[in-house]
Amino acid sequence: MGKKIAIEPVTRIEGHARVTIHVDDDGKVENAYLHIDQFRGFEKFSEGRMYYEMPQITPRICGICPVSHHLGSAKACDAVSGIEPPRTASLLRELMHMGQTIQSHAMHFFHLAGPDLLFSFDADPKIRNVIGIVQVNPTLATKAVMLRKFGQEIIKTLGGKKIHPVFAVAGGVNNVLTEEERDTILKDMDEHIAFIQQGIEIAKRWVRDNMETVETFAVFPTGYMGLVKEDGALELYEGKIRLIGPEGEPWELFDPSDYLEYIGEHVEDWSYLKFPFYKKLGYPDGVYRVGPLGRLNVADKISTPLANEEFKNFKAINEGKPVEGSLWYHYARLIETLYAMERVKELLDDPDILSNDIRAYGGELQSEGVGCVEAPRGTLLHHYKVDEGGKLLKVNLIIATGHNNWAMSKSVDDVAKQYVDGNNLTEGMLNRVEVAIRAYDPCLSCSTHALGKMPIILEMYDKDGNLLDQITRDSKE
Amino acid sequence: MSHTIVIGYGNFHRQDDGVGHYIVQEVERQAGESIDTVCCHQLGIEQSETIKDYDIVIFADAYVGHREEDLKVASLEATFTQSAFTHHLKPDSLLALTQNIFQKTPKAYIVSVKGYDFDFGTDLSTRTQKWADIAVKKILELSGISK
Numbered sequence: 148m149g150k151k152i153a154i155e156p157v158t159r160i161e162g163h164a165r166v167t168i169h170v171d172d173d174g175k176v177e178n179a180y181l182h183i184d185q186f187r188g189f190e191k192f193s194e195g196r197m198y199y200e201m202p203q204i205t206p207r208i209c210g211i212c213p214v215s216h217h218l219g220s221a222k223a224c225d226a227v228s229g230i231e232p233p234r235t236a237s238l239l240r241e242l243m244h245m246g247q248t249i250q251s252h253a254m255h256f257f258h259l260a261g262p263d264l265l266f267s268f269d270a271d272p273k274i275r276n277v278i279g280i281v282q283v284n285p286t287l288a289t290k291a292v293m294l295r296k297f298g299q300e301i302i303k304t305l306g307g308k309k310i311h312p313v314f315a316v317a318g319g320v321n322n323v324l325t326e327e328e329r330d331t332i333l334k335d336m337d338e339h340i341a342f343i344q345q346g347i348e349i350a351k352r353w354v355r356d357n358m359e360t361v362e363t364f365a366v367f368p369t370g371y372m373g374l375v376k377e378d379g380a381l382e383l384y385e386g387k388i389r390l391i392g393p394e395g396e397p398w399e400l401f402d403p404s405d406y407l408e409y410i411g412e413h414v415e416d417w418s419y420l421k422f423p424f425y426k427k428l429g430y431p432d433g434v435y436r437v438g439p440l441g442r443l444n445v446a447d448k449i450s451t452p453l454a455n456e457e458f459k460n461f462k463a464i465n466e467g468k469p470v471e472g473s474l475w476y477h478y479a480r481l482i483e484t485l486y487a488m489e490r491v492k493e494l495l496d497d498p499d500i501l502s503n504d505i506r507a508y509g510g511e512l513q514s515e516g517v518g519c520v521e522a523p524r525g526t527l528l529h530h531y532k533v534d535e536g537g538k539l540l541k542v543n544l545i546i547a548t549g550h551n552n553w554a555m556s557k558s559v560d561d562v563a564k565q566y567v568d569g570n571n572l573t574e575g576m577l578n579r580v581e582v583a584i585r586a587y588d589p590c591l592s593c594s595t596h597a598l599g600k601m602p603i604i605l606e607m608y609d610k611d612g613n614l615l616d617q618i619t620r621d622s623k624e
Numbered sequence: 625m626s627h628t629i630v631i632g633y634g635n636f637h638r639q640d641d642g643v644g645h646y647i648v649q650e651v652e653r654q655a656g657e658s659i660d661t662v663c664c665h666q667l668g669i670e671q672s673e674t675i676k677d678y679d680i681v682i683f684a685d686a687y688v689g690h691r692e693e694d695l696k697v698a699s700l701e702a703t704f705t706q707s708a709f710t711h712h713l714k715p716d717s718l719l720a721l722t723q724n725i726f727q728k729t730p731k732a733y734i735v736s737v738k739g740y741d742f743d744f745g746t747d748l749s750t751r752t753q754k755w756a757d758i759a760v761k762k763i764l765e766l767s768g769i770s771k
């Protein structure tokens with residue numbers, strides 16, 4: 148009779164964010180922490196499964212960016228199976244990846260971050276939401292819905308469904324793109340590009356109007372990491388990992404399969420989420436940031452024309468050196484959205500994308516394999532070790548949000564010290580702490596919505612550890 | 625007859641959380657093409673563009689909590705509730721979004737069935753399946769297919 152493994156506590160399966168703020172006798176903030184109270188156990192319970200099941204198992208880690216796990220996993224399976232996918236399969240996978248990037252970034256900017264930018268950090272929460280945006284700018288809201296839908300439809304066209312698609316397999320993909328489907332995707336392309344550019348103007352206007360905040364809100368030096376093409380251009384699907392330091396100085400350029408040589412993971416006793424760092428500098432000197440800000444900081448250029456023009460403006464912010472302010476993530480995210488949209492067009496214009504040559508066979512099983520993609524939130528690594536029959540012996544996953552763990556907690560600490568008054572905790576203070584976390588678009592959300600809840604709890608303690616005050620934001624607010 | 629769509633949502637691979645999917649499959653089987661259906665993991669803003677074209681929208685979902693009844697059928701009002709990070713919407717928030725963006729407010733119901741087992745797997749618990757079958761009958765009544 149088989150054994151049944153229970154993972155407890157089940158209420159934490161989708162992740163909770165908890166912020167604790169510790170104040171002294173005068174109510175002044177001494178320290179603040181972002182705690183990720185989640186334990187999923189995917190790495191452990193995948194052991195013993197066949198490696199080729201992973202592209203279907205690992206997307207369950209997340210209901211928001213399952214495509215990233217699906218593709219990262221498939222690339223690891225390519226390596227394990229010793230098979231190079233045909234060019235068409237790589238084009239189709241990248242197309243799905245661009246759909247994921249577009250829908251995720253659009254959702255974040257217009258739905259989650261937009262209310263903070265279009266209203267103010269202190270605005271009444273009753274209007275500081277997506278409905279508030281609809282009411283002040285219905286056209287913008289409608290286009291945002293359609294942009295998100297556009298990305299989702301690409302995923303659905305290729306993978307059969309918008310969330311947890313079934314598409315990539317070891318050595319390729321299992322579905323071709325038809326000419327009709329290609330033309331449908333291409334139909335409203337120019338309109339979507341114009342809308343993204345409109346979003347970029349909104350972000351830039353907000354920055355101009357709030358420059359003092361942008362220059363002081365969670366601004367600190369770190370390293371930065373992201374995939375780049377051979378010529379140093381921004382890359383989201385293939386390429387090498389580039390690590391740079393706070394001044395832009397090169398740290399490393401390496402193949403993702405060598406990540407263990409360069410990336411270590413530190414553990415703190417107040418969070419389940421590990422803290423990755425650059426091994427040669429140790430922790431915390433070697434902490435770095437990923438995601439849109441990290442990627443644009445490491446890139447030399449962008450390969451598509453419109454996004455590259457905007458990228459030049461981004462690079463001018465700090466005269467070519469890395470941009471440090473956490474709020475710049477929003478601007479970087481939109482530039483990437485523009486790139487992803489332009490890249491969709493490039494991919495669809497490639498005649499090979501309609502080919503039926505979508506899967507290769509016959510490789511020699513390897514003992515391990517690493518897959519890497521740039522998920523919307525940053526570099527995602529899947530690493531599998533297998534026995535001679537292909538059964539998984541060890542699984543290591545470093546997720547995008549994990550890379551940013553130190554930076555998110557640092558942002559919370561900085562913002563709490565800057566804005567929180569320990570004698571009078573207000574909603575506006577809570578929102579500023581949220582804004583700092585939200586800039587990174589952390590993926591702590593739920594794939595099991597009935598169980599998963601995503602509250603943020605802000606707790607304030609005195610120096611003896613006594614709870615002084617608490618604000619809980621949940622879906623009822 | 626009113627133009628109806630049934631949206632079943634939840635995680636099909638977490639047993640009773642997939643009751644919305646089961647209900648949609650049963651509605652498809654019993655009502656054929658007279659009712660449109662969608663299965664999804666969670667509700668998102670883009671679905672406002674879908675539901676705006678219907679007279680009746682019925683959301684089918686699992687319920688977990690302390691409520692005593694196993695099946696709850698309730699009409700929904702368009703009311704937006706914001707959460708801090710979540711990318712999915714509650715059905716009343718989706719309705720509110722649809723109302724605000726497209727000036728359309730379909731008549732809406734939530735049909736929620738209490739879940740008992742959310743372990744890994746695709747089978748419903750016996751009790752949830754029993755009430756899911758009753759939920760299907762209620763949905764067919766709401767959409768005017770049966771009385």
